[in-house]
Amino acid sequence: MIKAPVNKIIPSSVVDGPGNRTAIFFQSCNFNCRYCHNPETINMCINCGACVETCPVGALSFKDGKVVWDDKKCCRCDTCIKTCQNNASPKIKYMSAEEIWEQIEGNIPFIRGITVSGGECTLQADVVRELFAIAKKHGLTALLDSNGSYDFKNHPELLEVSDGVMLDVKADNEERHQWLTGHSIDIVLENLEYLASIDKLEEIRTVCIPGSLENEKTITIVGDILKPYLEKKDIRYKLIKYRHFGVRQQYRDFKEPTEEYMNELKALAQQKGFRNIVII
Template sequence: MYSADINKIIPFSSVDGPGNRTAIFLQGCNFNCKYCHNPETRNLCINCMDCVPVCPAAALSDKDGKVIFAAEKCIACDNCIKVCKHGATPRIVRMTSKETFEKICENVPFIRGVTFSGGECTLYPDFMREVFVLCKQIGLGTMIDSNGSIDFKNFSDLLEVCDGVMLDIKAYDYNEHIKVTDVGNDIVLKNAKYLAGMGKLFEVRTVVVPELFDFRKTVDNVSKELAPFLKISNIRYKIISYRKNGVRKEYRDYKSPTNEEMNEAREIAIKNGFSDIVLI
């Protein structure tokens, strides 16, 4: 049985896939997105102890050089996240696939499915597969929210029990993608076509940050390349406005796109054949 580091579980979410769902955020990410709005999901706690004295509820303690988290005392003030310099949180919980499934079952029958997010949830493919197998046994839908950094062709057993993938395409141009994430995007674009060809690409997402990359070029190329696959299955294009909420201090100076720029992005996707477009 596999286990994973879980940042948080949102029992009921209406923005992480179709219908009301339980969204599970796994800890750790292999991208360094400049506009990341939940940077505390990027790394594991290194037990530096900076968070312990700032917790007003005494939910954190030092035991033999390790931060201990008492969930029952936590008041969710996020002081620990705010003080952390390492892109982590002391509130991570290691859970097995069975324990995670039991937590999901607490929300049945009020949910339609489960979505794994992050961080980057595909860093735990075997764990997700085990949870999805259990979810399928009770009729729950299964979705993955991913940055596309693993080769999905190598994880057919995971895709067999996954209804669809919501794929972030940070930038279409290779060098711009490095500028945004510190990582290239060859595998991301390869995954987009592969998943679309299987009818498993539920949604693509692009966060519009006009000062950081050419969003027009990204939306244009992504929608052009994926348009031929729309005859296999519908693909939603979610175009998201950059907002500074939750972003690391050093990256908060980017300007949000104007309404005109967001509408322009939508019109580009429409021109290339997309009809299911959501602006956020």
């Protein structure tokens, strides 16, 4: 049975896609964004043991050289997360699609669908595919929240069971994307057009930082690429204000955007043909 590392499951979320949804956050990411608000989801634990020493309630221990987390003892103080120098978390459960589904099933009367996020959910494509197939059999919609690094075109199996992708477009060119994420932008922009062309682009997301990221250029390039599709479909553009909360100390020198700056970006997105723009 294939299992994937799960960081957390939020039974009911209104910020992870349309309507009320259960959101599943997988551990590990192939990007390392400077502004990441959840850097503890980036790496897998290397069992160094540093957090075992600092847990105030003895919820962490070593067994066969691996760190074991006792969910029942844990008081959710996050001391382990603050201790970890590896952008990891010891509070991970390896779960199969069926085990994840057991935690979702009871939410059915209250949710419209499920969203998988991370970390980067597509790194767990096999488990996500199985999970989505189960969710869809039960009448739920299934969305992916992705950094855009997955080769959707050449691995269509995942999209066959997905209703759409909420795609991060973090920058406008290779240099800025590499600087921000440590990863090429090419596949992200290919996915942007490909997903729109097959009507699987649910939403675009750009984190906005005045100055450093030249968000105006990102919105412009996204608008240019999507121009032929925006006339046919109302694709949502979510403009996310950069906030210091959760960001690693060494990357906290970015400026938080003002309302005025966000509204300027919104006006630009409108000019580029977006009708559904959300600022959060």
